[in-house]
Amino acid sequence: MNEYVITAENLTKSFGDFTAVDRISFEVRRGEIFGFLGANGAGKTTAMRMFCGLILPSSGKASIGGFDVYRETEAIKRNIGYMSQRFSLYDDLTVQENINFYAGIYGMSRKAIREKSAPLLKQLGLEAERNALVGSLPLGWKQKLSFSVAIFHEPKIVFLDEPTGGVDPITRREFWQMIYEASDRDITVFVTTHYMDEAEYCHRVSVMVDGRIEALDTPGGLKKSHGAASMNEVFLQLARKAKRKGD
Amino acid sequence: MRTLIVIIQKEFKQILRNPATIKLIFVMPILQLIILPNAADYEIKNINLHIIDHDHSALSRRLTENIRATGYFRIEGYGTDRKAARHAIETEKADIILNIPASFERNLVREGKSGLMIEVNAINGVKGGMGAAYMNSLIHRFNSDIRTEWTGDERFMQAGTIGTTSSFWFNPEMNYSFFMVPGILVLLLTIVAMNLTSINIVREKEIGTIEQINVSPIRKYEFILGKLVPQFILGMVAMTLGFGIARLFYGIVPMGSYLTIYLFAAVYMFTILGIGLLVSNYSATQQQAMLASFFIMMIFVLMSGQYTSIDSMPEWAKWIARVNPVTYFIEVMRRVVLKGAGPGDILPELGIMSAYALLTNSLAVFSYHKRS
């Protein structure tokens, strides 16, 4: 059985003569928490959008959950969850209505949704807010809810694009707790982040500079090979090579 | 199917969630439907007349009295001052000036003929033309009366004249509301439906929720249909409300059956919603979508034959009217409501509209990309 749920081989995306993602290759194992680091403009989001089937690659190969990113994007979509860096729940729907909607478009039955959402809301501590408009919730709660919604249909892989932006440290820690729980259930987590302390939580980390993957290893391995005390230092060493300016 | 229902539910909730918007959606058009049809009265009455009387004779005073008695004209000014008359026209106080020359009565008595001069503000050509026509026929009648009186000879009475009687078919009471209310109902439905759909998808683009939907396994047609159905139901409810008002305020009951109207309206509604979604798909921001749909709508509304006659348009403009779906609905409404047409009578229009509905909605599905 193939243990790799994400594989990329020389995957490239150019817009005109600008190469946003430049021949990246790597694999991600089932249940792994894979950190995808890089400065702003390094090409992280573009790469992630290719994996999710939102844009077509220019060249190279990649498969997600065993499905090809060129030909089988709709099959990929059945097997992944996605949380974008822009907030992705409807402000004018209630907590429960958002869950119903997103679970519904993944084809979950009403009964399954009902059975699953009660314990979820309890776990999130949102039982009282179940019929509150999402727009009225604090940002941290929204983010946790977003993540729960993204894995509600039990995808094989969940893609998280800077999920903890603007959230306080306590909520962030709770958020990562949820990520670990998902990983324990064999959901592969592919996450981009700016926070280097979060990078330490990942099983493995890649660092992207100017569209290329400059380093890929466990956080411990990276620190050792770069002779650094923290991921922050590793990142600064690598990012200094960048020629492209962040946005 | 399940996916479709989920989307429809969500759209409904979003529409109904905001009471302020609901009020706008329903109250504003309803108010307009009640008020606006009264504005459309082209019957010529209250024509403002300024008389310049240089004659000051018994005859000129009699003519003035005659004109006053008809009730069509409102004598705004009477005198000898040409400048004042001109000023009255310039300030829109007068529509017509009647010039009675100094020797009006004397010439008629001595030479057997006399003249009058009518000056008409003809900027609005139709109004000017019709005012002048009324004035002319009035003078004609006055002339016959005088002639009979002076000659005492029945022989001349109205010889050499062609009188006219007119019948107005299909709407003998010339009830303007029968014509305006169904038309305005169509226009309001179109404007509201197109507006709401045109900003629908683009709003999800602006908020960012569209990405979340695009990474899901949802099918394109499911998404588009899910957006269409709630708006469709809303539109049908609004139309029913509109017919209620037409009945309540204007006593309008279609000569034909409601079923015929609803059949056509259903197909029409899908066409309009399809156009709205198409606009939404091609726009990047709500502002773009609004401006584009506003542009399309102004052309749809003004080139529909509701306000001006399509027959009088230049050939190229007739083509715009012919590809305009609003033209068809207004035509069908008029035929069913006033002439009692049945489903069989509107088959060609129904066929064209169905083709339209199919075309616009296929394009809407086609142009909605789950990938950027």
Next chain:
Amino acid sequence: MKQFINFIKKEFIHIFRDRRTLFILIGMPMVQILIFGFALTNEVKNSRFGYIDLSHDELSQRLVAEMDASNYFEAAAEFADRDEMEGAFRKGRISFGLVIPDDFSGSFHSTGGTKVQLIADASDPNIANTLVNYATAVIQDMAAGASQGLQIPYVIRPETRMLYNPQLQGAYNFVPGVMAMVLLLVCTMMTALTIVREKENGTMEVLLVSPVKPIKIITAKAVPYLLLSFFNITSILLLSVFVLNVPIRGSLVLLFSESVLFTLVSLSLGLLISSATASQTAAMFISLVGMFLPTVMLSGFMFPIENMPLPLQIISNLVPAKWFYIIVRSVMIKGTGLAIVWKETLILLAMLLFFMGMAIKKFKLRLA
């Protein structure tokens, strides 16, 4: 002052960044003035008519020929009876009918004259009315011509002069109307979204906490659109004169100034809508659904205001386009000056102050 200029710059960047919107804002008024200027007219031309001729004499044939020769009518078919004619009406083949009685010529020359019956499709009463009037005029003209041989004493011959528009062109009436409508709606739409969009995006808070005064924020939002409107006014006037052949008989400076005043009224109305609403949807709904049909129907160029019931005549005073339409008609077509249109100008000025004041007031309320 520097802040203010910075604000204007920012608003300009918004406008020029979005090429598609800019294209619509500039292209829309031009396309509309052309289409509507040519196509909209309340003239009725070339209406197909059918007739029943029970005389078939020289005079009846002359009548049909004269009708056919006029601009208004076009002979389509002769019918044997009314049933046949009614069928043609239902199928939409004719919109007007004429019934000529027997012994038409004979009774014309004898006492009492003769009569023809006119039949109009009154499902559109406006057109029916117009057609009946046109037909009557054609028939009476013909009668006058035909009776000239008769020795009739005491004849009063009225002579009619059409002022300002001798050819009775629809464009003379509709171009000023379309100008008023297009300028009002486009300008209102443009600004209606500017403030509310910042509210939705959350950038409004940033503006509000800045030391810039609300009046400056609001004015800065209007300035770029005003400049854009200069362009639109110029293009509309050029198209009217050179493509639609509508003359400018009065002062061009006055016409342009009045257009700018009207544009300002529209822009400030848009700003008022924008600061009074909470969402783009609501702003658009009010500026479009709320204003479109009332402007078309109540500004006077489509339907004469003096024919409306009194309550509607009063409501029509609230429609800014009504006043501008009167001004344009007067200055452009009649060639009058400010001495004639000062009242309308004052009304527009008052509207401008009111909308601007209300916009600032509503804007301030949001600060609290």
